[in-house]
Amino acid sequence: MPDSGAPVARGTTIEQRAVTRVGVIGMGRWGRELIRVFARAAEVVVCSNRGDSASIRWLAEAHPGTRHTTDVEAVFANPEIQAVVIATPIATHPELAVAALQSGKHVFVEKPLATSVEGCDSVIDAADRARRQLFVGHTFLYDAGLEHLHDRTRTDPINEMELVWHKFGTFEEPLVWNLLTHEVAITLWLVGSPSGAHIEEARPSQTSLDRLRVTLTFPGDRRISIEIDRTDKSREKTVMATTASGARYRWSQGVLDRLGADTAWRTVHVASTEALAREAQAFLASIVTGKRPLSDGSFGRLVTCVVAEVERRCAPGADQLPSTMRGS
Known part of the structure; x- marks a missing residue:
């Protein structure tokens, strides 16, 4: 079992001598992004998907040294590979992750880990x-701006927070599992575990749910507001975010600002490395060091x-039903 000590730091790099060989399952839009960052930090030996010609052409052009297969079992059985990266439809995550682990591979699986506690527990x-x-x-969790906010609020905790995400698209998966998972992960990391949830708005558009406003409640009468609109x-x-001392922070895409006494926003941190690259480095570092990662299975289960x-x-x-959650 990996070391249960302090988590691997965000953005941790590994030495060149400790190159990890990786197989990637899933070559959709996000799978290609993961292939891109892992190819810079490790050796991507083979990629697998269902065999659509566009993805195969893309792999041959973008990563000519990486092999392609439509057989995921061949990825699991490949003795060259130490780790498997899974970027497939959400419903397939638990089964593929379990199979990869049972074949002796370390596993990076896209969020969510599963859509049920039982699925999480199996992985x-x-x-x-x-x-x-x-x-x-x-x-x-690997965004340097949010990391800076996390560090600043260790001794001055967040009392109120509002997360807003407006975009168009990603209708192929349920909003709560495809998008809300991100906002919940940020909340758990920065604030802790909620004791309850109240739905303020839930509207359909392209699918049965495309606009959501939810309030998460916490011990001490703290409230976190989340708004997602994918139309x-x-x-x-x-x-x-507003802290106990009254400090106000604003984050957007790696940039963290703080509101000054003169009511002007001033930048206090700008990320120099993209979050996805720091995330890949943290996974690879956890393999080398044996220390548990920040976003381990237990954290994924909580999300x-x-x-x-x-x-x-x-x-x-x-x-109006009683909450099944317990605040931390």
């Missing part, structure tokens, strides 16, 4: 039995617990 158990690293792709072409992703509660409360009349 965590497989990682424990195999004594391999399990890393869940909660990318924003808005204006594109906005921000985090606004699933909160998101599942929000999903349950989105059903008609369900928002």
